[in-house]
Amino acid sequence: MQRRQHFKPTNLSWERLVLLVAVFAFTLSFIVLLYKFWKDNTHLVPAFGGTYIEGSVGELQTINPWFSVTNDVNRDIVSLVFSGLLRYNPETQLIEDDLANLEVSSDNRIYTLTLKDDIHWHDSTKENPHLVTPEDVIFTFQTIQDPEFPNTLLRQNYLGVDMEKLDDRKIRFKLSESYSFFPSNLTLGILPKRSFEGIPISKLDQTLDFGFNPIGAGPYVFKSFIQTELSSEVTLERFERDIDKEEVFHLNQIIFRIFPDYTTLLSDIRNLDGVRHVPRNENGEPIIPRKFTATEYSLPQYVALFLNMERPILSDKLLRTGLQLGTNKQEIVDEISESLIVDTPLLEIDLADWRYKSDMQAAQGALFESDWHLPEKVRLQHLLEMRDANEVGALKIEPIVLMDTGAALTITGSIADAPIGSTLNSIPIVNHPTESGAWIISLPTLGNTGSIKLGTNSIKLQNSEGETIDSFYLWRTDKTKDFKRADEEQNLLERFIKTRDENLVGEQAVSFRDLYREKGMLRRRLSTDPYDIRVNEAGDKLSLTLMTSANPPQYEKIAKVIQKQWEPLGIHIAIVVPESRDKFEEKLLSRDYDILLFGQSLLDNLDSYPYWHSSGKQKLTGERSDLRLDAYNLSQYTSLEADTLLESIRQTSNESERSTSLEELREVLKNDVPAIFLYAPLYTFAYDKDVRGVALKNLSLHSDRFLTLHNWFIKQERVFKAGKNWWSFPGWMFGLL
Structure with missing residues (x-):
């Protein structure tokens, strides 16, 4: 038996x-x-990786720095695929080194560029390295100078510039005259010479192989172009460059999706991380998806009313001043939901300057002294002149009379003033029956000698030798209603004179603005009275054509506001909006307008020379072939003083001298009033909240937002703070005790 344990x-x-x-x-x-x-002991820092997808509205064209000047969508892509010798820094607002280091001579005529080490084109490989060379640089700019080059506007930037290779890394640009803004021209993207070998210069804009598979030296390399049902899609990938070590780009891919319109863009908004240019609704609010952050920015631009100085009607400076004073800019920006009012093309605002304040009384005053007058002024001036003439001399008659045809007007006077033998309206005067040393005469109304006709009569008193002793203006009517109107006019005239002489104030006072001309006579103005159009001495009406473009649609709204604002000044505005862009450009080139509502961009150098120097005027010979595309002086403005200052600003590198010249130029433009500057447009850029580090700073072009792309990131990682690592843990532990 087993024992149980x-x-x-x-x-x-x-x-x-x-x-x-x-x-x-x-x-x-x-x-x-x-x-x-x-x-x-750690903090979040940007990490490499992530794809940024941006949507924009427009049309994709060939991706080439030579031909992206007028296409903002292409310019965005070009700014990442290509790099220039220099670049604009939106944080410092200065032109700085990019692919090369710059040296400038003291006279601003010689610019020496030294290419940085190991700059490769995107098609470069270890087996077949393709370095950026001075030959590429010279090819890029000398091609532009060729008369056959398709982009004539770009060619103007490099006229009078000689360039030569100094060694394997240095290029020298020599200018025919000093030009301190020339470094801005060296921000243009450099192109590889070998990609264009054998292509005629006149056909460079047709190089589709390169245009849709570009090779640059920028921070991102072109990877693909895809056409989808919704958009055109361009993909770029980060390109490792030694020159980016201090400003490392974190985003691995940039994808541009170009849509035909904003509605189509919104249909794909869930797949986008950014929207290039956000439109606004009727209330002026940006149409932004909820998950997006919006940031507003402005460019060195202004929208203005350019006054065509070669039109005789606008040669009157007082008229131009009146138009300036009669323009309410605040009302304009409120109407189109803008906010940044601009008063000068030099982008320096002086709010204390009376010329820039909307003041209807001051505007009326300037126009009152101009060659253009309201019918009320013409009539008032006529009455004042007749009154002044009637006030002196021997004849004392009521200036207005009510007389039926057949009646006679009896007039008396002193023989001391007009002896016997004198005549009044060719009728001999006779002694007064009272023999009191006076004469008497009756002027008939039957149409015979000396008759007083209906309307204004000039009654002349002449001596026996036919010399005029005195004259008197007399107005006659045979209608009681007209006589009452004329009597009211005389009453208003007397009250106007007393008001002018400060002898009448309050409700009884009468100023010029209280008068209205109706059926040839003045009466008190009513609130319901329409505004009359001013006329000159020849009787021509003050009617001006204001031309603008159909796009952006805000321009037509502004034109209508201007039309309404200037109507009380007695100015008729005919708004002209050509039905197509081609027709607008044709009228623009031929300066077929009195006033042009349009915008201008100063770019990064804020150079006003092309827009206000007389060399920028259009050459109007009547021949279409003589019209210049680069004639940017839209006001046809000529001023020797302005020309001298603009040349000085371009040539000097001394900031103090430049500031002084700018101040003097501002005064010249203010006094001459070649244009009425209105506002600078505000733009809205929107991006997903997951995109961090976005800071636009001071942009000169829309594409300049990518100049701070090295600060953007989507992915993050934690790293130890300075001086910390895992070995710091024990000390940190003891610190808790």
Whole structure:
């Protein structure tokens, strides 16, 4: 028989359980401490990777720096695929080195560029390295100078510039005259010479192979172009460059999706990280998806009313001043939901200057002294002149009379003033029956000699030799209603004179603005009275054509506001909006307008020379072939003083001299009033909240937002703070005790 064994229960299982719990608690606490140490001693920094997808509205054309000047969508892509010798820095607002280092001579005529080390084109490989060379640089700019080059506007920037290779890394640009803004021209993207070998210069804009598979030296390389049902899609990938070590680009890919319209763009908004140019609704609010952050920015641009100085009607400076004073800019920007009012093309605002304040009374005053007058002024001036003439001399007659045909007007006077033998309206005067030393005469109304006709009569008193002793203006009517109107006019005239001489104030006072001309006579103006159009001495009406473009649609709104604002000034505005862009450009080139509502861009150098120097005027010979595309002086403005200052600003590198010249130029333009500057447009850029580091700063072009792309990132990682690492953990632990 086997013996059954019995074991005594022990506490081993409980001890193990307690031990396990203790180990778990310790481990958990240690993990928590490690996590807290990690959080306290690290911080988030941008990490490499991520794809940024941006949507825009427009049309994709060939991706080439030579032909992207007028296409903002292409310019965005070009700015990343290509790099220039220099670049604009939106943070410092200065032109700085990019692919090359710059040296400038003291006279601003010689610019020496030294290419940085190891700059490669995107098609470069280890087996077949393709470096950016001075030959590429010279090819890029000398091609532009060729008369056959398709982009004539770009060619103007490099006229009078000689360039030569100094060695394997240096290029020298020599200008025919000093030009301190020339570095801006060297921000143009450099192109590889070997990609265009054998292509005629006149056909460079047709190089589709390169245009849709471009090779640049920028921070991003072109990877693909895809046409989808919704958009045209261009993909770029980060390109490792030695010159980017200080400004590292974190985003791995940039994808541009170009849509035909904003509605189509919104249909794909879930797949986008940014929207290039956000439109606004009727209330002026940006149409932004909820998950997006919006940021507004402006460019060195202005929208203005350019006054065609070669039109005789606008040669009157007082008229131009009146138009300036009669323009309410605040009302304009409110109407189109803008906010940044601009008063000068030099982008320097002086709000204290009276010329820039809307003042209808001052505007009326300037126009009152101009060659253009309201019918009320013409009539008032006529009445004042007749009154002044009637006030002196021997004849004392009521200036207005009510007389039926057949009646006679009896007039008396002193023989001392007009002896017997004198005549009044060719009728001999006779002694007064009272023999009081006076004469008497009756002027008939039957149409015979000396008759007083209906309307204005000039009554002349002449001596026996036919010499005029005195004359008197007399107005006659045979209608009671007209006589009452004329009597009211005379009453208003007297009250106007007393008001002018400060002898009448309050409700009885009468100013020029209180008068209205109706059926040839003045009466008190009513609130319901329409505004008359001003006329000149020849009787021509003050009617001006205001031309603008159909796009953007705000321009037509502004034109209508201007039309309404100037109507009370007695100015008729005919708005002209050509039905197509081609027709607008044709009228623009031929300066077929009195006033042009349009915008101009100063770019990064803020150079006003092309727009206000007389060399920028259009050549109007009547021949279409003589019209210049680069004639940017839209006001046809000529001023020797302005020309001299503009040339000085271009040539000097001394900031003090430049500032002084700018101030003087501002005064010249203010006094001459070649244009009325209105506002600078505000733009809205929107991006997903997951995109961080976006800071636009001071942009000169829309594409300049990518000049700070090295600050943008989507992915993040934690790294130890300076002086911290895992070995810092024990010390941190003791610090908690």
